[in-house]
Amino acid sequence: MIIQATDQQTVARQILGEISGRAADSIIASTRLSDLGLDSLGRLTLAVLLEERTGRPIPDHELLSVQTVDDLERLLTSSERSA
Amino acid sequence: MTEKPTPTTSRTSDPPFIAESAEVAPAARIGARTRIWHHSQVDADVRIGEDCVLGKGVHVASAAVIGNLVKIQDGCGVFGATLEDGVMLAPGVYLLEDPAPRAVNPSGHLKGRNDWRREPVTIRYGATIGANSVIAPGVTIGRYALVGIGSVVGHDVPDHGLVMGNPARQLGWSCMCGHRLNDNLTCPTCGRLYHQRPYGLSLAT
Numbered sequence: 001m002i003i004q005a006t007d008q009q010t011v012a013r014q015i016l017g018e019i020s021g022r023a024a025d026s027i028i029a030s031t032r033l034s035d036l037g038l039d040s041l042g043r044l045t046l047a048v049l050l051e052e053r054t055g056r057p058i059p060d061h062e063l064l065s066v067q068t069v070d071d072l073e074r075l076l077t078s079s080e081r082s083a
Numbered sequence: 084m085t086e087k088p089t090p091t092t093s094r095t096s097d098p099p100f101i102a103e104s105a106e107v108a109p110a111a112r113i114g115a116r117t118r119i120w121h122h123s124q125v126d127a128d129v130r131i132g133e134d135c136v137l138g139k140g141v142h143v144a145s146a147a148v149i150g151n152l153v154k155i156q157d158g159c160g161v162f163g164a165t166l167e168d169g170v171m172l173a174p175g176v177y178l179l180e181d182p183a184p185r186a187v188n189p190s191g192h193l194k195g196r197n198d199w200r201r202e203p204v205t206i207r208y209g210a211t212i213g214a215n216s217v218i219a220p221g222v223t224i225g226r227y228a229l230v231g232i233g234s235v236v237g238h239d240v241p242d243h244g245l246v247m248g249n250p251a252r253q254l255g256w257s258c259m260c261g262h263r264l265n266d267n268l269t270c271p272t273c274g275r276l277y278h279q280r281p282y283g284l285s286l287a288t
Contacts, residue, residue, distance in 0.1 A: 039263065040254040043255065044254050064254075
């Protein structure tokens with residue numbers, strides 16, 4: 001299944017919404033993951049759900065550098081291009 | 084001493100405490116003021132430093148070397164590992180050392196002491212291993228690293244690395260004080276600031 005960049009954005013915000021308990025449409029590109037209350041377990045859940053739903057592995061060092069929703073969506077988009 | 088374990092003998096003016104039900108081999112070297120609680124077992128070739136605590140039912144075997152001020156809580160298994168000072172193992176942690184575990188060798192005989200190659204775990208200064216975690220043979224856990232509850236760690240963890248899960252993944256960084264660092268590598272609790280290094284993090288000077 002090919003997932004386009006816009007879908008990746010939806011997937012990222014949808015998952016962040018599920019984990020944080022906030023509405024997905026209230027999460028914007030500049031939102032920081034720490035502002036969503038993501039602790040280490042939240043980040044682990046994020047990594048696993050993203051990999052399950054996009055079908056792509058996300059290396060730990062790449063996820064470590066993610067601070068904002070925008071960072072996350074760029075990461076997913078770049079992995080889409082390189083796939 | 085700050086990093087490398089230099090265990091001492093039990094012949095000091097301040098001897099270790101060993102519970103009556105614990106089995107500590109006479110040849111094991113146990114440091115001053117170390118306490119070994121009920122039903123724990125320490126084998127003959129083991130060295131343990133000063134001011135340590137071994138909880139109930141801990142087994143330390145296979146020439147493990149344990150530094151000073153180490154806490155090993157109930158039910159842990161430490162097989163051949165090197166634990167630097169200030170390490171904490173929460174209850175039920177297992178540190179393994181056989182990368183090719185078999186009961187028998189290819190000719191069908193029970194494997195003996197010389198039938199396998201040891202690859203023990205190394206846990207560096209101040210690191211904490213969460214309850215019921217398992218560390219695979221040969222893995223090194225970095226200084227002040229933090230392994231989350233129930234993790235299975237198959238790869239080295241950098242200094243101050245925060246890892247969790249099965250297989251364990253690095254999800255952030257942990258402070259000396261045990262809290263998770265924020266995005267700026269600063270501890271929200273104690274305010275310490277860190278810098279990225281090739282081997283993990285170190286305190287900013």
